[in-house]
Amino acid sequence: MGLSKKDARTREQKEKAAKGIKVETTAAGVPKKAAKPTIQCTVCKAPIIASMPVSLRDHAGKHPKVTPADCFPGATIAP
Structure with a gap:
């Protein structure tokens, strides 16, 4: 079974955190707009x-x- 949308977003955020890229997110985990x-x-x-x-x-x-x-x-x- 495939990843849920939330799992995919969490995985992407962890990969970016490992690379040193910090993305601001809301409490729900959605990236904030500038x-x-x-x-x-x-x-x-x-x-x-x-x-x-x-x-x-x-x-x-x-x-x-x-x-x-x-x-x-x-x-x-x-x-």
Whole structure:
């Protein structure tokens, strides 16, 4: 009978640990994903995911006296 998914994952993790490669996992043993890069609003200091230009534009709309470019300098913002 073949290995279960959990056994295969455990075997893979042990092989990587023996090679010196440490993989962060959740409590269930699932590998964690890398955190998405965020950018901080200069007005209210709220962190927003930098790769979502529509979210940046929508958040900048909450500050009517400031342009979106002033909220997130150097970021690509959706028109």
